Amino acid sequence: MSISRRTILKYGLGGALLLGAAGTGIALQRTRLRQPARPLRALDQRTFSILAAVADRITPGTHGFPSAATLEVPEKIDDLLSRAEPGLLDEMRQALLLVENGLAGLLFDGRPRPFTALSPEGQDAALRSMKESALPIRRTVYKALQGLCAAVYYASPEIYPLVGYPGPPDFGNLAAVGDRP
Amino acid sequence: MKGEIIEAGSLQSDAEISCDVCVIGSGAGGAVLAAGLVERGLKVVMLEEGGYHTKKEFDLQEGNAYPMLYQDRGLRSTADVAITILQGKSVGGSTTVNWTTCFRTPARILEHWRRVHGVEGLDLATLTPHFEAVEERLAIHEWPVELANANNRVLWDGCRKLGWEVAPLRRNVKGCVNSGYCGVGCPIDAKQSTLITYIPDAVERGMTLFSNVRAERIEVERGRVSSIRGVALDRRTHRPTGRRVVVRPKVAVSSAGAINGPALLLRSGLDDNGRVGKRTFLHPVVIMAADFAEPVNAFYGAPQSVGSHHFEDRGPEKIGFFLEVPPVHPMLAATAFAGFGREHQDFMARLAHINAMIALSIDGLLPGDDGGTVSLHEDGRPRIDYPVGEGLKESFRASCVAMARIQLAAGAREVRSLHFESVRIRSEADLPLLEKAPYGALRHAITTAHQMGGCAMGADPATSVVDSSLRHHRIPNLFVVDGSVFPTSLGVNPSETIYALAHWARDRVAGAV
Numbered sequence: 001m002s003i004s005r006r007t008i009l010k011y012g013l014g015g016a017l018l019l020g021a022a023g024t025g026i027a028l029q030r031t032r033l034r035q036p037a038r039p040l041r042a043l044d045q046r047t048f049s050i051l052a053a054v055a056d057r058i059t060p061g062t063h064g065f066p067s068a069a070t071l072e073v074p075e076k077i078d079d080l081l082s083r084a085e086p087g088l089l090d091e092m093r094q095a096l097l098l099v100e101n102g103l104a105g106l107l108f109d110g111r112p113r114p115f116t117a118l119s120p121e122g123q124d125a126a127l128r129s130m131k132e133s134a135l136p137i138r139r140t141v142y143k144a145l146q147g148l149c150a151a152v153y154y155a156s157p158e159i160y161p162l163v164g165y166p167g168p169p170d171f172g173n174l175a176a177v178g179d180r181p
Numbered sequence: 182m183k184g185e186i187i188e189a190g191s192l193q194s195d196a197e198i199s200c201d202v203c204v205i206g207s208g209a210g211g212a213v214l215a216a217g218l219v220e221r222g223l224k225v226v227m228l229e230e231g232g233y234h235t236k237k238e239f240d241l242q243e244g245n246a247y248p249m250l251y252q253d254r255g256l257r258s259t260a261d262v263a264i265t266i267l268q269g270k271s272v273g274g275s276t277t278v279n280w281t282t283c284f285r286t287p288a289r290i291l292e293h294w295r296r297v298h299g300v301e302g303l304d305l306a307t308l309t310p311h312f313e314a315v316e317e318r319l320a321i322h323e324w325p326v327e328l329a330n331a332n333n334r335v336l337w338d339g340c341r342k343l344g345w346e347v348a349p350l351r352r353n354v355k356g357c358v359n360s361g362y363c364g365v366g367c368p369i370d371a372k373q374s375t376l377i378t379y380i381p382d383a384v385e386r387g388m389t390l391f392s393n394v395r396a397e398r399i400e401v402e403r404g405r406v407s408s409i410r411g412v413a414l415d416r417r418t419h420r421p422t423g424r425r426v427v428v429r430p431k432v433a434v435s436s437a438g439a440i441n442g443p444a445l446l447l448r449s450g451l452d453d454n455g456r457v458g459k460r461t462f463l464h465p466v467v468i469m470a471a472d473f474a475e476p477v478n479a480f481y482g483a484p485q486s487v488g489s490h491h492f493e494d495r496g497p498e499k500i501g502f503f504l505e506v507p508p509v510h511p512m513l514a515a516t517a518f519a520g521f522g523r524e525h526q527d528f529m530a531r532l533a534h535i536n537a538m539i540a541l542s543i544d545g546l547l548p549g550d551d552g553g554t555v556s557l558h559e560d561g562r563p564r565i566d567y568p569v570g571e572g573l574k575e576s577f578r579a580s581c582v583a584m585a586r587i588q589l590a591a592g593a594r595e596v597r598s599l600h601f602e603s604v605r606i607r608s609e610a611d612l613p614l615l616e617k618a619p620y621g622a623l624r625h626a627i628t629t630a631h632q633m634g635g636c637a638m639g640a641d642p643a644t645s646v647v648d649s650s651l652r653h654h655r656i657p658n659l660f661v662v663d664g665s666v667f668p669t670s671l672g673v674n675p676s677e678t679i680y681a682l683a684h685w686a687r688d689r690v691a692g693a694v
Contacts, residue, residue: 057521057522058521058522058525059521059525059526060522060523060526062523062526063523063526065526076244080248080254080256082418083248083254083417083418083419084253084254084256084419085253085419085560085562086560087558087559087560087562088253088256088562124521124522127521131519131521131601132601132602136261136622136623137261139601139623140261140262140263140623143262143263143519143623144258144262146516146519146521147262147265147516148256150512150515150516150518150521150525151243151247151255151512151515151516152244153515154511154512154514154515154529155242155243155244155247155511155512156244157242159511160511162529162530163511163529163530163532163533164476164530164531164532164533164534165480165510165511165532165533168240168241168242168360168362169360169481171358171360171368171369
């Protein structure tokens with residue numbers, strides 16, 4: 001994912017406004033912090049907390065599904081990002097700060113509070129607003145975070161029974177899998 | 182004398198080595214070429230950015246496989262995140278993780294390259310012995326329709342009911358047990374990837390392969406490549422260890438693929454005509470998901486065993502497309518479906534009943550369809566931009582309608598588009614909903630597993646990067662041998678074209694030493 005200055009310029013005034021909002025608004029807001037289950041390797045506690053809040057709405061602990069927090073999805077993403085290119089990590093940090101930013105929220109959703117301070121319903125509304133936004137960069141941020149959270153969550157073997165996936169076959173019993181042309 | 186595979190992350194000191202040919206990349210192009218060069222008695226050094234991973238490490242868990250075997254830990258995408266890019270990164274390149282579908286290059290594509298792009302000497306007759314050679318080594322053969330899984334049967338049955346063309350596919354497998362895990366590394370070495378064929382062939386005859394080395398720059402002095410400068414990467418973190426690998430070859434070959442290859446040339450300042458990274462093609466993919474009453478279990482069985490080219494030629498003004506199916510494992514499915522919360526859970530809960538179908542648009546054939554661009558981030562990483570223009574949007578729309586019709590004809594209870602706001606179709610009467618839906622970047626899932634172009638071959642040095650022998654127009658001891666030399670996309674899965682092109686290129690590269 002890329003939210004470089006060049007990309008922002010490509011997206012024009014809306015993108016520049018968002019970047020400015022992210023830059024100036026961040027210092028004024030207080031993120032509701034979460035404690036990671038283990039020491040962080042890539043994110044700081046603030047961006048981790050934003051990610052944790054997003055992940056819990058992308059894959060909530062409802063209808064028999066465990067929450068993202070239960071599966072330590074944000075911690076697993078932190079680990080993944082620690083092994084990714086540093087530039088990719090920077091872009092993910094920017095995306096998370098954009099989601100959290102109350103000024104950007106005010107401009108686009110009429111919500112002046114940071115994402116982490118919203119109710120679950122408010123967070124869902126904020127995510128929906130990003131997903132349906134006319135501004136491509138907001139959809140970019142949504143897609144990047146949705147993809148990452150959903151990928152790590154559904155790659156967890158604990159989820160397999162809930163989606164009817166028996167998991168990889170046992171290759172100790174090759175005959176049961178199929179023929180060998 | 183036998184060669185070796187050296188894991189560069191464990192080097193205790195810098196390495197400097199001279200050779201006849203340095204091949205950068207170990208995938209379909211680099212491996213086939215290298216095996217032919219050592220056969221001819223040449224000293225070959227290969228650099229591969231990814232790690233050397235074998236079946237012992239392939240535990241078939243998506244959460245382990247994608248970070249281990251794919252570019253950017255499985256996170257590669259266009260800069261705007263609109264297009265997810267599946268591309269391999271390990272010894273064997275994308276052949277380690279592709280879905281095994283093999284096609285010879287269509288004659289109409291070769292003719293288009295000759296007529297429009299001035300490519301000389303690459304016709305079907307010339308390439309046929311090279312197709313035959315790689316088909317024998319890689320055990321490429323037709324996969325029996327009787328072994329198609331239920332996911333492929335939807336495409337087969339639906340097309341036949343509609344009277345549309347559909348045919349069995351050919352796969353590069355030997356002793357395949359039809360498990361369905363080609364995309365996460367074959368656990369029994371049934372897939373005849375370069376990892377277990379041409380790479381061991383080349384090492385057996387003396388090639389030295391450095392894994393975990395990123396080629397940073399190709400150095401050129403007095404108009405010729407003098408060295409390749411690489412950095413060793415830690416096997417686990419993929420971060421530079423501080424050790425350097427410098428190769429001084431008589432001839433250098435970029436086989437780093439259609440994204441990393443152009444990026445390497447750009448980092449090296451080898452873009453005097455401004456064509457490097459231009460006309461990058463992706464066969465952009467749109468997906469439809471169908472819910473069946475009976476389980477489909479699309480996570481099991483050969484991922485692709487039938488395909489349809491019914492819509493490959495839709496007339497002179499329209500972008501054609503072809504149809505296949507993907508494996509439906511939980512992680513891939515969860516990322517393709519862009520919803521969240523309850524809606525997403527409901528979709529995923531039906532996973533075992535979902536048939537997924539893909540349409541691959543054939544980009545680059547129409548005048549003005551220039552595909553995308555590879556450029557560089559400030560830190561030197563490749564950046565991919567791919568604008569989705571009106572022609573492609575029209576192709577996406579037609580693709581989704583065609584797929585929905587096939588899925589309905591095959592008995593689907595409901596068909597869903599993978600729009601950010603999913604369109605749900607229960608009968609043909611609902612198809613206008615698909616027609617009216619928005620198409621384009623970040624309106625629906627778009628993926629690619631086929632990266633092509635960016636270092637196009639052609640007769641004109643002003644509009645291409647290499648000539649028809651794959652030699653750089655300006656630097657006589659630099660070749661490009663991979664899918665980046667395609668002047669357009671192919672309209673078929675590209676691996677066999679790359680294998681055969683590399684096989685054909687062996688004499689040309691050897692002759693330059």
